[in-house]
Amino acid sequence: MQVTRRQFFKVSAAGLSASSLAVLGYAPGTALADVRQYKLNRATETRNNCTYCSVGCGILMYSLGDGAKNATKKIFHIEGDPDHPVSRGSLCPKGAGLIDYIHSPQRLKYPEVREAGSNEWKRISWDEAIERIARLMKDDRDANFIEKNEKGQLVNRWTTTGMLGSSAASNETGILDVKFARALGMVHLENQARLCHGPSVAGLAPSFGRGAMTNNWVDIKNANVILVMGGNPAEAHPVGFKWAVEAKIKNNAYMMVVDPRFNRSAAVADFYAPIRAGADAAFLLGIANYLLGNDKIQHEYVKAYTNAPLIVREDFSFEEGLFSGYDAEKRSYDRSSWAYELGADGYALRDDTLQHPRCVFNLLKKHVERYTPEMVSSICGTPKEDFLHVCEKLAATSAPDKTTSILYALGWTHHVGGSQIIRASAIVQLLLGNIGMPGGGINALRGHSNVQGFTDLGVLTTMLPGYLTLPNENQESLKTYLEQRTPKTLVDKQINFWKNTPKFMVSFLKGMWGEHATAENEWGYHWLPKWDRSYDVMAFVEQMAKGKANGYLIQGFNVIAAAASSGKVREGLAKLKYMVVIDPLQTETSSFWQNHGEFNEVNPAEIQTTVFRLPSSCFAEETGSIANSGRWLQWHWAGQTPPHEAWHDGKILGTLLMKLRELYAKEGGVCPEPLMNVDWHYHDPKDPHPEEVAKQMNGYALADLFDDKGNQIAKKGDLLASFAHLRDDGTTTSLCWIYTGQWTQAGNMMARRDNTDTGFGNTPGWAFAWPANRRLLYNRASADPAGKPWDPKRQFLSWDGAKWSGADVPDYPITAAPGSGVSPFIMLQDGVGHLFSLGAMTDGPFPEHYEPEESPIPANPLHEKNGQSPVARIFKDDKPSFGSREEFPYVATSYSITEMFRHWTKHARLNAIAQPEQFVEISEKLAAKKGIKAGDLIKVSSKRGFIRGKAVVTKRVMTLQVAGQEVEQVGIPVHWGFEGTTRKGFLANTLSPRVGDANTHTPEYKAFLVNVEKA
């Protein structure tokens, strides 16, 4: 270091003087040195779970006051709960910044209304708000409720007012949403799962029986190979990703990332391979082809535990991108040929030698043989050697003692063929024998903290709790419904657990209507609304835009930011008569009518929607449970009361329902029975307590119950211990059968905190996991049919001569002996994992690669005809909103980054500091071509609108060679908007197209076309 004269003087003259003065006794006598006071001494500590993602990290909230009556609690610090088996004290930047969400300046303080055409919010009282909302709802319901359809079928539905629940709310709020909305006859009842992991359920349930993450967070540490594809857990689930890193460090695992951009997961992976957004199915089917072609499959597993040997009907076919049964006019399939050939006994025919040309194994081989490494490389833009490297590493885990764990999230679900991408991964894992194995599985990393719960509770248009379906209008009686919904057993000796559907449904109806549900009125079946079509988010936006909807109750769901094509959502909301937003925060949805310049170009005077904004509590102020991605129902406690005039969600719903009942009692109205009869026997009907709601979800014995040997299993009034105790004769109640066991006579199982590891990182004493506290689904498949573990080091369950036991609750009849012939996938009709998914999916029993609706290449290299999904969800009115590759040459893909959670953390100062301003990621090559430098403001436009953001020019976005041409990708993080603590930004979904997955109507957010220019 250079020493300047000045520096020398500075230091030696003035500086030195101070120290030397001490010699003269000039140092202050009180020059004490001490650390800062520890700020948590005696602060009240409350346990809760992070409200953002589905890792469900444990948190400790510290508040002022020691609980004394005279002190008002206020949370002032939050850190991780070291006892929590998944998070072990960690929190990502979102969780670490929770305090600034709780105390965000954008928290709503009191009820407000924006009158039609007005340009301002007006403070109103709760009484006025509830009174006015109830009046608007009743008037609309009475005017538009449909008791009977044109065919004269009883349908009891109300289509003109819809409701959105929030997958960040507790299960206790969720089940109240279900009771409230269904009792009023609403069919548009949805939550964020629709825009999120809908395709996970649609892809995983037909493959294995349940639509959930097969393993759990901690189990990832047992893997030998980790494939991160269609997800970016380092950014979206950082604390869950801990266990992937643990596998690397402690289990010498090899981690690979396949993603359109080199992301933060790739930063710590052993290998990264780029892929074009929207080409995942081709990549995975290419892997299946590699495994079959190179004989790298787990033979015994495939034969015993998949439907490889079962024979498919002769009239099944696949040609030129179409499966048998296609109806071009209806854009749908008749799925009857996608089935097994049945014998006289009603069971599927089989060929255990796998020689029959129509056994699933050979059909699959034929189906995937087109996906050669060259073809994969051409479609995906992945260099061939990179693709083969991934194949080789995965293939090594076909050994019985090796496993691959696949981690994915919205990078797979957010595609027009999202459900089938997940199906393709299921095929790969079944061929490798990795399902049911510790360290294996397909780990759907769910989004919101309780999106698993809201999916479980059926807060979705055609669903009911526990994966029962809401009846359609042709299911005119409970008998018809149960006949159609109870599956037949297709292979001898199998459990086919859904055969119990009548028990689950009748117990639900008893929970729904209480004493009003009787055998005579089919347990109140007719009071449920019956659907004619799906009223999902995309469909309701369409309905609003056409002026065919009047009201919208929106609870913790920023729909204008989250749904595809924000412009169309805005257009729709502007045509409503009334909208009620229940939220802790100011959202773009509630202020969609406000002019924010080019961020939200509207004229308030022209918008006649009356908007109510009701302040609700946030997670830190409520008690209740949320279900994490590993299906753990975790109970949490409030650390402070809701601020200002905010109310709990349950209180808002209860007060509103009681007001509606009052109006109906006074004035009469259309079809009052369901809303008057819905079971609402809470200690205070206006403000149900979470504890009583949680017990209702679990269910009660309504009479003394005895097992088939005559032993009493429950007394009348007891909380049920297991869904095995449910009955179809009205003697049991359970609002959500898969949750039975969560709160039993022994107490609240969800509040358990014993983190003892029973092996392989299992902690069965922590909280409660559905179903039946099982932590690793299909775990019987960890051992061969004779009961011997595939991997001697992975003895997960063992047979003691009388029953199964081990590290986990067996996902299997515990007394079914080895060699009994009962297969491990007990929820499926045939007991085996599905390489061929029968008629469970709307777009084919095998996955196929179709080009995105907006594709950068002229034709699908596999088949020019039918190059795009023949059954994708597209509304006619939206067709002009799709752009061409000539006009919009670049592939855009949207995503989340670590520092932010969707459109939420922008309200938290700590997170706003970490990512203050909207940006877009582009390659160095594209930047050079367009004359763009890092930090320049750029404009990204699609056929549907534009956004502006700062350019992040990076090597991490690579130019790809796809089908003989160069393809550039544009990365669009979604987190900013015109409300919040960050700098103002554009809603990224202004750009995304309205085209949905055929099975779930989940929109394509991850592959569409844009143009880029310097702004």
Added chain:
Amino acid sequence: MSMQSQDIIRRSATSGLTPPPQVRDHKLEVAKLIDVSICIGCKGCQVACSEWNDIRDEVGHNHGVYDNPVDLSAKSWTVMRFAEHQDEGGRLQWLIRKDGCMHCADPGCLKACPSPGAIIQYANGVVDFQSEQCIGCGYCVAGCPFNVPRINKDDNKAYKCTLCSDRLAVGQEPSCVKTCPTGAIQFGTKEDMKQVAAQRIKDLQARGFKNAGLYDPEGVGGTHVMYVLHHADRPELYSNLPKDPQISTTVSLWKGMLKPLATIGIAAAGLFGFLHYTTVGPNRAEEEDEHEQHETEEVSK
């Protein structure tokens, strides 16, 4: 591992004649180990640091990179620095380094600090700033080989990472360590951390990073914040982590050779100043430099 006022082993601008109380020196040396090879750059540590310490920086701008805040400040005591690196084989690496105070065993800041007791070193190795004593001269900034301390404009005092000395004092790990999602930040005795590092280095070498190693630079006597680097031979790849950090010559010079001489001179000057003040009144500084002026006033008090 507690750190009370009696556990100080070094104190800025304090002569050997009037040392701080330091009899309680039988302490375990602590260290924070940052394993860059498993850091995902999530900024959890950044946020947890600000949360625990009750500081909130400005909401800034995007500068075309992921780094935000773009630099350390009086209200950002740690920041993530992102660097894209293409290796010899053409494969991309994203090297992400958590930057902040290294808690040097031989702290340049402390040596440079002219204000008695404004910078102290505890027996466990933590280097802590005592804001009450800080005179805002900025010498610690000049003296730091890692360019870490920052002066806060509002109160003209220097700030940096305390290694959460308040948490350590009650037996807790620092906030950033606790929160780190992947375990890239670990904490313990320096000896234990070296062992953890050795295992990680072995693993990295087995995965093809031949030059993986520990960053615990000798030039500052070793540090109580250490890095595991995949390219320990080229620390500069990690957003210019100094290869061989040294205490600046200025600081070493005056602390070493010139100090005894200067002490006598300054003692005389001080005595003169005192007499001047008591007989004539306060002197008016003529130096243009505001820092120096401010400091002179401080000293004259």
